[in-house]
Amino acid sequence: MRAVLVRWAAALDRRAPEVATDAATREARPVLYLRYDRIGDMILATGLLRALAGAEPPCAVDVLASPENAPVLEGNPHVRSVIVFDRRRPLSWWPTLRRVRRARYAAVLDCQVFSPSTTTLLMMLASGARWRVGVANRGIDAALTHPVPVPPSARHVIEYSAALAAPFGVDAATTDWRPELFLRDAERAAAESQWAAAATGAATGAIGGAPDERAVRLLVNISAGKASCRWTEAGVIALLQWAARREGPPGRGRGVRQTVLLIAAPSDAELAARIAAATGVSRARTPRMRDALALVSTADCVVTPDTAITHAASAFDVPALVLAPRGKDAHWGPYRTTGRAIASPGRWVDSIPVEAVCDGLAVMLDAVVDAPTRRLERDRASP
Numbered sequence: 001m002r003a004v005l006v007r008w009a010a011a012l013d014r015r016a017p018e019v020a021t022d023a024a025t026r027e028a029r030p031v032l033y034l035r036y037d038r039i040g041d042m043i044l045a046t047g048l049l050r051a052l053a054g055a056e057p058p059c060a061v062d063v064l065a066s067p068e069n070a071p072v073l074e075g076n077p078h079v080r081s082v083i084v085f086d087r088r089r090p091l092s093w094w095p096t097l098r099r100v101r102r103a104r105y106a107a108v109l110d111c112q113v114f115s116p117s118t119t120t121l122l123m124m125l126a127s128g129a130r131w132r133v134g135v136a137n138r139g140i141d142a143a144l145t146h147p148v149p150v151p152p153s154a155r156h157v158i159e160y161s162a163a164l165a166a167p168f169g170v171d172a173a174t175t176d177w178r179p180e181l182f183l184r185d186a187e188r189a190a191a192e193s194q195w196a197a198a199a200t201g202a203a204t205g206a207i208g209g210a211p212d213e214r215a216v217r218l219l220v221n222i223s224a225g226k227a228s229c230r231w232t233e234a235g236v237i238a239l240l241q242w243a244a245r246r247e248g249p250p251g252r253g254r255g256v257r258q259t260v261l262l263i264a265a266p267s268d269a270e271l272a273a274r275i276a277a278a279t280g281v282s283r284a285r286t287p288r289m290r291d292a293l294a295l296v297s298t299a300d301c302v303v304t305p306d307t308a309i310t311h312a313a314s315a316f317d318v319p320a321l322v323l324a325p326r327g328k329d330a331h332w333g334p335y336r337t338t339g340r341a342i343a344s345p346g347r348w349v350d351s352i353p354v355e356a357v358c359d360g361l362a363v364m365l366d367a368v369v370d371a372p373t374r375r376l377e378r379d380r381a382s383p
Contacts, residue, residue, distance in 0.1 A: 002118045006143045028060040029106040034120050036085045040308035042069035047177035048161050053078035055168040075182035100127045110134030113160040155330045179315040191294035198282035199259045215259040216368050217300040223265035224305035228325045228348045238354045240279040300368050321360050323349045
């Protein structure tokens with residue numbers, strides 16, 4: 001099917017659209033970005049969307065999103081509109097294709113940077129856009145009007161995606177590619193309320209220090225979208241028990257304890273309940289994905305498997321300790337933050353020993369105490 005689509009594309013008119021030069025015609029170009037996959041991938045794409053919107057001439061950016069990752073873009077000023085596409089529902093295909101076709105986009109961008117997608121290729125061709133932009137050397141260059149090479153220096157997936165902005169005149173070397181998320185005041189307030197409840201619970205024996213101590217907010221996520229990225233239940237319990245006993249070393253945060261919140265996807269509710277019961281940790285309520293994002297934004301430090309929480313921490317500049325499968329840490333780890341990734345010695349994350357995670361987290365927590373963030377200062381000033 002993909003080979004047929006590539007031949008179809010090769011037969012189309014491959015002339016690039018003219019670039020307007022006089023000020024009167026330099027209107028925003030309608031551009032469609034195809035990103036109907038995972039939550040974390042959409043978070044990582046937000047830097048690219050910002051760069052496209054700020055190009056010269058600018059782009060009016062629409063995004064084809066999935067029901068799962070569309071909430072990531074709520075409140076994003078760089079996105080004109082979001083088209084929600086559920087490819088698992090056959091009846092949604094035709095209305096989506098028709099809407100995309102009628103929008104008459106000047107360009108459509110392929111989000112897949114490592115391997116091509118037949119569905120994405122079909123959407124690109126059905127859009128009728130004169131520019132079809134995608135990363136080169138994936139076997140579909142003949143279907144693209146602008147196959148873009150990735151710089152040899154690229155390591156993180158964000159740096160691979162950044163190449164897609166080159167045809168629009170964006171200078172990758174001088175552009176800030178950090179992802180960003182936009183939260184409502186009510187979402188942050190709800191997260192603050194959960195942290196306050198966890199700190200109060202610490203006084204009755206839950207993990208964390210007493211409320212009158214300086215407390216570092218530690219958010220621990222146990223869920224991941226792939227089995228290869230999940231850590232063991234025993235590992236999480238051991239880590240939380242270690243956090244309950246830990247104090248900063250003399251002269252560096254002595255008396256500073258952790259207020260800990262545990263988060264999990266709804267599908268892991270039973271697992272989270274078992275861990276909470278075994279450790280006394282406070283379990284956060286995250287019925288919506290954005291509830292979890294708000295908790296990340298108000299944390300001082302995050303521990304998480306390789307999943308969307310990693311990239312949310314990068315967006316909010318919160319240090320994250322990420323447990324990643326071997327060989328995936330460079331591509332999918334924290335991006336330009338003080339966080340770090342621990343790569344598994346075996347094939348999957350469940351091979352990471354507890355001691356390695358505790359040692360890595362100790363370094364990060366000491367760094368938070370040594371260089372207090374605005375969140376720590378706010379906590380000290382809170383009644």
